[in-house]
Amino acid sequence: MKVTNLTIKYKKKVILKNINLEITQSEIIGLVAPNGTGKTTLLRAISGLIQPQEGSVSIEGKTVHDDREAYYKKLYYVESNHTLYPNLNGMDHLSYVKSVWESSIDVEVVIRKLGISDYINKPIKKLSLGMKQHILLAMCIVSDADVILLDEPMNGLDPTSIRIISKYIEEMKKDDKIFIISSHILSNIDTITDKVLFLKDGNIVHSIDSKKNGESSENVYNKLYGMEEE
Numbered sequence: 001m002k003v004t005n006l007t008i009k010y011k012k013k014v015i016l017k018n019i020n021l022e023i024t025q026s027e028i029i030g031l032v033a034p035n036g037t038g039k040t041t042l043l044r045a046i047s048g049l050i051q052p053q054e055g056s057v058s059i060e061g062k063t064v065h066d067d068r069e070a071y072y073k074k075l076y077y078v079e080s081n082h083t084l085y086p087n088l089n090g091m092d093h094l095s096y097v098k099s100v101w102e103s104s105i106d107v108e109v110v111i112r113k114l115g116i117s118d119y120i121n122k123p124i125k126k127l128s129l130g131m132k133q134h135i136l137l138a139m140c141i142v143s144d145a146d147v148i149l150l151d152e153p154m155n156g157l158d159p160t161s162i163r164i165i166s167k168y169i170e171e172m173k174k175d176d177k178i179f180i181i182s183s184h185i186l187s188n189i190d191t192i193t194d195k196v197l198f199l200k201d202g203n204i205v206h207s208i209d210s211k212k213n214g215e216s217s218e219n220v221y222n223k224l225y226g227m228e229e230e
């Protein structure tokens with residue numbers, strides 16, 4: 001997946017300027033920055049939901065303009081739980097994703113592994129925030145897409161759930177998938193990422209290779225966003 005010279009503005013306000021990013025298969029990328037920095041904007045641009053003023057995004061060499069349907073099937077974007085239909089249940093959502101993404105993933109296995117069988121048949125409007133997050137994550141797993149974009153996936157999850165989800169994401173990486181996971185809380189995603197990208201002033205100002213023993217991502221976060229080190 002390649003992002004080339006991407007610039008996004010809302011009216012005259014520049015949110016992202018000249019972003020370049022290349023992600024090879026099978027990587028888990030963390031996208032970290034405080035609230036309001038542009039993480040969601042970047043994910044939305046990659047997913048083709050907003051058009052950049054300049055630059056482009058391609059997956060396996062193809063942009064959304066080359067073949068819209070093929071591009072959308074290659075990726076799955078997990079936005080906020082407001083995208084869930086309140087009167088439908090989790091199973092309805094999973095069946096929908098399985099059919100549209102033409103996936104061969106076994107839905108029952110995903111439900112069992114995520115431990116969501118108790119509420120998978122209840123309407124979304126009766127579920128807690130954490131339960132809805134689980135349904136969203138189950139949907140992205142069922143899609144079996146090559147590129148999975150997760151916007152703040154750990155919001156509302158307890159530590160046990162974060163561990164289960166993290167383990168699942170690491171397992172899926174073996175199937176040659178790219179994950180981009182945004183978070184304003186570094187500790188939620190620090191342990192599973194291969195690389196952490198830090199956004200500031202519209203650009204990726206720093207990246208850390210998590211598998212190498214170098215600088216600590218926590219120190220970088222504190223330095224970049226003006227927090228005192230403990």
Ligand SMILES: Nc1ncnc2c1ncn2[C@@H]1O[C@H](COP(=O)(O)OP(=O)(O)OP(=O)(O)O)[C@@H](O)[C@H]1O
Pocket residue numbers: 010015033034035036037038039040041042184
């Ligand atoms: N539709 C829009 N119209 C105008 N400005 C917008 C729009 N969407 C986002 N913005 C602005 O773009 C900036 C980046 O927002 P974005 O949601 O991408 O940040 P974020 O890093 O994902 O924040 P958070 O962690 O709070 O979700 C903010 O200043 C926001 O006010």
